[in-house]
Amino acid sequence: MSLLNKFIKVGITVDNVIFGFDDEQLKVLLIKRGEEPYINNWALPGYFVKDDEDIADAAKRVLKELTNLQNVYLEQVETFGDVHRHPSGRVITVAYYSLIKIQSYESQLQVGSIAQTARWFSLSEIEDLAFDHQKILDSCVKRLKLRVQSRPIGFELLPPKFTLSQLQHLYETIMETSLDKRNFRKRLLAMNLLIDLDELQEGVAHRPAKLYQFDSQRYKELVAQGKGYIFDLKEHKRKPSKVNGVHS
Amino acid sequence: MSLLNKFIKVGITVDNVIFGFDDEQLKVLLIKRGEEPYINNWALPGYFVKDDEDIADAAKRVLKELTNLQNVYLEQVETFGDVHRHPSGRVITVAYYSLIKIQSYESQLQVGSIAQTARWFSLSEIEDLAFDHQKILDSCVKRLKLRVQSRPIGFELLPPKFTLSQLQHLYETIMETSLDKRNFRKRLLAMNLLIDLDELQEGVAHRPAKLYQFDSQRYKELVAQGKGYIFDLKEHKRKPSKVNGVHS
DNA sequence: AAATTTATTGCTAAATAGACACTAAATCGG
DNA sequence: CCGATTTAGTGTCTATTTAGCAATAAATTT
Numbered sequence: 001m002s003l004l005n006k007f008i009k010v011g012i013t014v015d016n017v018i019f020g021f022d023d024e025q026l027k028v029l030l031i032k033r034g035e036e037p038y039i040n041n042w043a044l045p046g047y048f049v050k051d052d053e054d055i056a057d058a059a060k061r062v063l064k065e066l067t068n069l070q071n072v073y074l075e076q077v078e079t080f081g082d083v084h085r086h087p088s089g090r091v092i093t094v095a096y097y098s099l100i101k102i103q104s105y106e107s108q109l110q111v112g113s114i115a116q117t118a119r120w121f122s123l124s125e126i127e128d129l130a131f132d133h134q135k136i137l138d139s140c141v142k143r144l145k146l147r148v149q150s151r152p153i154g155f156e157l158l159p160p161k162f163t164l165s166q167l168q169h170l171y172e173t174i175m176e177t178s179l180d181k182r183n184f185r186k187r188l189l190a191m192n193l194l195i196d197l198d199e200l201q202e203g204v205a206h207r208p209a210k211l212y213q214f215d216s217q218r219y220k221e222l223v224a225q226g227k228g229y230i231f232d233l234k235e236h237k238r239k240p241s242k243v244n245g246v247h248s
Numbered sequence: 249m250s251l252l253n254k255f256i257k258v259g260i261t262v263d264n265v266i267f268g269f270d271d272e273q274l275k276v277l278l279i280k281r282g283e284e285p286y287i288n289n290w291a292l293p294g295y296f297v298k299d300d301e302d303i304a305d306a307a308k309r310v311l312k313e314l315t316n317l318q319n320v321y322l323e324q325v326e327t328f329g330d331v332h333r334h335p336s337g338r339v340i341t342v343a344y345y346s347l348i349k350i351q352s353y354e355s356q357l358q359v360g361s362i363a364q365t366a367r368w369f370s371l372s373e374i375e376d377l378a379f380d381h382q383k384i385l386d387s388c389v390k391r392l393k394l395r396v397q398s399r400p401i402g403f404e405l406l407p408p409k410f411t412l413s414q415l416q417h418l419y420e421t422i423m424e425t426s427l428d429k430r431n432f433r434k435r436l437l438a439m440n441l442l443i444d445l446d447e448l449q450e451g452v453a454h455r456p457a458k459l460y461q462f463d464s465q466r467y468k469e470l471v472a473q474g475k476g477y478i479f480d481l482k483e484h485k486r487k488p489s490k491v492n493g494v495h496s
Numbered sequence: 497a498a499a500t501t502t503a504t505t506g507c508t509a510a511a512t513a514g515a516c517a518c519t520a521a522a523t524c525g526g
Numbered sequence: 527c528c529g530a531t532t533t534a535g536t537g538t539c540t541a542t543t544t545a546g547c548a549a550t551a552a553a554t555t556t
């Protein structure tokens with residue numbers, strides 16, 4: 001069949017930007033490569049797609065083998081296929097990002113994995129990634145910032161029970177902005193997508209906050225009804241005092 | 249090199265959803281396949297990526313060979329790589345869409361092309377596309393609807409000189425909504441992205457409209473200054489009369 | 497010149513967004 | 527135990543934005 005003449009021998013990979021949130025910063029899970037090329041370099045976790053494997057399944061496999069997590073939010077972002085992006089030959093990679101609850105992460109590194117180690121990095125720490133992984137990361141970060149405004153995916157990064165302050169801080173971190181507390185709460189609660197659990201935080205050295213849960217049932221209903229939903233978090237111009245937010 | 253063991257023999261293709269606008273409807277350029285599989289079926293124009301060709305270049309090549317157009321708006325959307333999406337073997341396709349001025353299109357079909365013919369279809373006419381092309385098309389249409397609200401790309405579909413009514417009708421068509429004329433004009437002009445050419449339409453059997461041009465210079469400046477720009481066209485609830493917009 | 501068709505323009509009411517500051521409830525340290 | 531510290535929680539007013547609405551203007555056609 002003449003079609004097959006047009007087939008080429010290439011590597012197809014998926015790379016996965018795994019995001020987590022530790023109540024302070026947005027983090028990304030990177031691996032230290034244990035193989036050439038770029039041995040000992042930090043890189044995005046990724047795998048070759050098998051010849052009988054759907055691409056989305058390969059992305060899930062990366063996640064499963066590195067974190068032992070399944071059924072997490074996973075979204076395809078962009079495909080990178082420049083001829084020379086990989087030093088060993090033609091490798092085309094499909095980039096995904098996923099959102100996991102960092103608290104549920106335990107390293108699952110296997111012997112024989114392509115990775116020596118894995119570690120969470122905050123975005124500002126990251127430098128000298130292997131291949132074109134910085135470009136891939138940037139693309140996924142950009143997509144996350146976009147998505148977070150049109151889908152209620154922030155909850156994927158928080159524990160099942162969270163406080164409104166945690167949620168606000170998450171959005172502030174992702175969007176790199178600051179938000180007004182009262183207006184944030186007003187808007188969030190108006191969406192009717194949060195269940196007040198009538199429980200309080202424990203073990204904190206201050207007034208404990210109420211715990212909430214995301215109402216995914218109701219969200220599904222809204223989507224099913226085709227109701228537009230915009231999680232539009234506008235910027236809040238803080239008073240130009242106390243500009244430095246550096247920890248002492 | 250053990251890496252190469254993981255390379256597989258696959259077809260890498262690009263498929264391109266080429267959009268045009270004929271002052272009435274949003275159109276998509278399809279080809280009638282002249283080869284197996286799906287011979288005589290309508291399909292998205294696409295090609296195999298060559299082994300020394302960047303993927304984005306392959307997408308440009310599709311466009312160039314079918315329309316003889318270059319330097320048009322082209323955006324990658326999604327990669328489809330399910331194992332069985334192509335009957336002849338593993339073929340992974342990267343979907344792009346492009347926006348062209350339909351008036352400048354002239355068929356450039358080459359002898360020996362994979363296409364027998366090419367023709368513009370309105371979205372509602374399209375059925376029974378080859379492969380998973382309907383899915384690809386849907387994905388690109390969805391993306392276009394999104395993008396049109398965050399970037400001034402509508403102009404790519406109009407002639408260089410256009411009237412405000414044409415522009416409004418374009419947006420109404422893409423967004424599948426109707427917009428209030430006065431509010432539309434107010435908002436558009438407030439953006440300061442249109443140059444009033446002080447010219448009038450000619451050859452129309454009614455009051456001629458003023459012609460405008462998109463000020464891409466100014467748009468670049470705004471982007472360079474990092475000024476957020478939202479082309480946010482909300483829905484307009486028309487009076488519930490004259491619901492049928494069918495032509496006589 | 498009357499009929500037809502589309503272009504052009506502004507105001508007002510309603511809804512939304514945004515700024516803003518004090519009290520409450522817990523722990524901690526002396 | 528009480529004062530200091532830390533974070534939680536809450537309402538109002540103003541400015542801005544959005545949305546609805548209709549009459550006149552300029553060309554062609556008959």
